[in-house]
Amino acid sequence: MSKIATIAKLGVAGAFMLALAPAQAADPIKVGVVTPLSGTYAPIGKQVRWGAELVVKEINAAGGVNGRPFELLFEDEEANPPVAVRKAEKLLQQDKVDLLTGTVNSGSTLAVGQVAERNDRILVTTVSYAPSITGAQCSANVFRVNANAYMQSNALTSWLIKNAPGKRYFFIGPDYEMGRSTTSAFQNDVKRLGGTDVGATFPPLGAKDFTPYIGQIRAAHPDVIMTATAGNDTVRLLTQLKEYGILTDKLTLAGAAGAVTQENLGAMGGAGEGFLSAAGYSIDIDTPANKKFVSMFKKEFQHDPDLFAADTYGLFYLFKQAIEKAASTDTGRVRAAMEDATWQTPQGTKKIRKGDHQAVVDMVIVKVKGNDFQTVGKVPGEEAVGPDDCQKF
Amino acid sequence: MLQAQQQAQTTDIESRPAGTVAGRLLRAVRSGGSNSTLLRQIALVSLLLAAIFPLFGGSFFTRLAIEALLFGCIALSVDILLGYAGLLSLGQAAYFGLAAYVAALMYLHVTQSFWLVLLTASASVGVFSFLLGAVAIRAKGVYFALITFGVAEILSKITHNTRAIGGSDGLIGIPVPSIRLLPGLEIEFANNYVFYYLVLGTVCLLYLGTRRILNTAFGSVLRAIRDNSDRVPYLGYNPFWYKLLAYVMAAQIAAFGGLIYPLLRGFVAPHLFGFEVSTKAVVMSLVGGVGTLIGPLMGSVIITFLESVVGSYTERHLILLGIIFIVFVMFLPDGLCGLAQRTFGAGRKVKP
Missing domain, CATH: 3.40.50.2300 (Response regulator)
Structure with missing residues (x-):
């Protein structure tokens, strides 16, 4: 009996310590990245990973988000929704991540978005382009910062x-x-x-x-x-x-x-x-922000960034801005801060449309010339984004 | 002429007085040899471990364990075919996926009644497995494996390309239901622990039921077919019907896993029919021990947990699965149950 009491006391003490822990300034903001690191889509997952690693290094070096650093937790989803859901649950329930990103194929994004919804967290895709994600099957817990197929x-x-x-x-x-x-x-x-x-x-x-x-x-x-x-x-x-x-x-x-x-x-x-x-992105976009991003990326990974890396990189500045504005990582407050947010990315200014959580992204028209892609035109995001079909929130 | 004779003999056996069959059944169930004693002990220990697991697991690992049990149903169904009837199916995921899709579509568009969903999924799998089985089990060896593999792939492609049932994205939004056991007694799937013990209990019943059925004369005939199917007709049994029955039964067990899956994860996707799911089930039964029934369930738990833990550290987790497969095929072909038998059972063989 006394043993049980001791254990109970220890438990109470432990709970106190846990309750005090979030007050510490260096408590990291955990971001779960569920992305394909093996299989056919591994090259995309690699760009997502590189984009996230680069931006987190940069933000953390500059003092993090209100003094809190980002911490990345990667899980390989094999571009397979049943696997993606299992990994997402691990990140949410075991590792207690604050935010989720990284899903590539739209099946995984939809399924993981539902897991995020049921666990009261936010998922942002930087790759999936199926219109349904922010259309017929939209969710209050899912955002998209890349250009969709429409x-x-x-x-x-x-x-x-x-x-x-x-x-x-x-x-x-x-x-x-x-x-x-x-x-x-x-x-x-x-x-x-x-x-x-x-x-x-x-x-x-x-x-x-x-x-x-x-x-x-x-x-x-x-x-x-x-x-x-x-x-x-x-x-x-x-x-x-x-x-x-x-x-x-x-x-x-x-x-x-x-x-x-x-x-x-x-x-x-x-x-x-x-x-x-x-x-939504071309490596030769002629802005100081993009040039800086490309040169840092090349220096870090000896590889050119593509649109997946650029969209993932840009996403963390949205996270930073939203968490700073919300002054917390509480899902409801972060969501409110992300809706209608306007922020800067290597592609230029992006804006979240509140109605369906789709980012309004300026589109570039690229043309193959020799072994390269050249930007030949631009279509403003507002013109490309189309109607808001989301009716769920 | 010979066939007519066989058929006459088969009907002769089937038309024996019920008392004899029941007597045989009882004798078969009671006659637990030394081999099955150890297997029973293994099963009991596994059940005890499984029963206390949620105390340590937390919500993620409890839900992972549910998934392991559901995929364990496919492994169990592989084992019925491989361990007893000698049929290697590379397409058992077909029934898992079929039941999952039927259940998902029923929940989304037709009814919220679990029992109705269970009935529909089970009936569709029953009809489909009867028709496919009647064709597939006429083929032997590798051809049977190829037919089952092919059909599972076809189902996967059909779902992948049919927009009305979600196409490559699958279907999301399957609600977390509750089961009305009796009027006034509802069981909520939203509670992970209730869900876990419900699935554990049902899988236990499936395991016990399968074990009983396979310990009867039916199981003996299946084993005889496995060991020498050409001789069986001369003993007065028509292998076709026995194999077909085993095939339909195995499909039902895989289907149980499939019909619960959408309730756990809230979605279905064409990947559930996939070759990976089918082959992993074969690896699971091999790891646990083919022909032991409890082995495949253990194998499923081990592999599911191993994948989840290792997958967080390296993206090369598939290599690990490959190595496990090779090691078991080369050094432990009778699986962990066989290893236990050799360690604790003084060198007896596990297989009956």
């Missing part, structure tokens, strides 16, 4: 309609859910903005031979070809279009941000020349 499509098509010669648009999408939905977004925007839809084709994902589709493309006499293919599919599509003589000076090539990337551009042997896409 913004990419909207910005690209509105720029093309203004700048590309010719109004005849042809669409190519890999035959699966994501390919079809990206293509239909392009088609809707083109029609809405006054272009002509002259046809669409859906080769299977991983198609080796595009010959059967090329006849249809040629017969449609397009002025612009928009593609939603990715990786090696784009390599095969564009090289075969070139071999068949379809890629002429009169034709404009454009497509999803992931269609032509630094990774597959080299394999195209010039077939990707002139390819246009819209993104």
Whole structure:
């Protein structure tokens, strides 16, 4: 009995110490980063990780947030929602993180967002672009600071309609859910903005031979070809279009941000020349903030940053600003401070739209030139962001 | 001619007086040999450990343990097929995923009644496994494995590409329900400890039920099929129906795990049908001990916890899983239960 009493006393003493602990100034603000560190999406997870590590080092060196440093806790979610949810629960319930970020594929973001909601914490995605995250399936506990698919499509098509010669648009999408939905977004925007839809084709994902589709493309006499293919599919599509003589000076090539990337551009042997896409970030954005970010990033990791690193880097300044304004890490107060927040990032000024928690991001139009991407235009965030479809909060 | 004879013999056995069957059943259940004594002790110790676990676990580890038990159901179902009928299924996640999707869709669009959801999920898996089983078990060895693998992949792709059921994103927003056991007695899933003991209790019942069934003549025939399926017809048993029954039963057990999963995590995704889930279940049963029934459940708990802990320190946790698999295949093919048998059971073999 006396033993139990001793244990109880110790327990009470322990509870007191725990209660006193948060009062200490150096108590870190824990941010859980659930991101794919292995598997197909590992390269994206690596950029997210680097972006977070760089910004946390920088903020902590400058005195942290009201004297409190950020602490990062990484978990590998394997781009697999069941794994992501398990890891997120660990971060929330075991490690008691204050905020969550890092999810890449939209399935993981939606599922982890729900876990965040049920554990009364905030998740911010810096990568997922499915419109539903801040649309039909929005949550009061989920924010997005990167450009979504709607913004990419909207910005690209509105720029093309203004700048590309010719109004005849042809669409190519890999035959699966994501390919079809990206293509239909392009088609809707083109029609809405006054272009002509002259046809669409859906080769299977991983198609080796595009010959059967090329006849249809040629017969449609397009002025612009928009593609939603990715990786090696784009390599095969564009090289075969070139071999068949379809890629002429009169034709404009454009497509999803992931269609032509630094990774597959080299394999195209010039077939990707002139390819246009819209993104929330380009490494050559000519502002002092971006130049500083790029040079620090290169120095730290001997690697170029991409949009995932830039969006993640920028997010922590939003966290800093919101926690300082809320003077606490309490979820309700941080959320209130994040809603309607305007803050500075390497991409420029970003603003959170209160209605759906989507960041309003200026879009850049980038064009492939040789082995590089060049910024050729800009679409203001307010113009690209589109309507607020969130009805849950 | 031969087939007709077989069928006549099978019906002959099935039409024996119920008293004989019941007598046999009782004898089979009572006749716990030395092997099953140790397995029973292992099961008892595991149950005791599982029963006190939430005292130390905290909410995260308690919920992880629920997940381990649910995935343990797939491992248990792999073990019924592999350990008793000699069928290696690489697609047991199909039934886990199917039940999870049926349950999720029912909860989202049709009803909040747990019992109705249970019935629908169980019935859909029953019909599907009967139809698929009737085709798949005609194939032998690697072909059976390939068919089961293929069907699970097809289901995964269908869900992945069907927008109406969430596509690649899956479905979120499945409510945390309560079960109305009796009028006035509701059990809340929102309480992790209640949830845990409910799942633990049900998995125990599934384990005990499976053990009983497999200890009857039915189990003996399955083992005979595993050891030499060509001879079994000459003993008067038609292997087809026995294998099919085992297949449908295994599917039901995997389905139980699947139908609870959305209640635990609040969502379903095409990944639940995935090859990784199916193969991990095989590794789990191998680690615990194939043909022991309790082994796969232990294997699931061990692997789930190991992955969760190791995964926080390195992104190369899959290598660890690979090494475990290789070590067990090469040095401990009878799993941890076999190891226990050799250590405590004076060199007896575990497999009946």
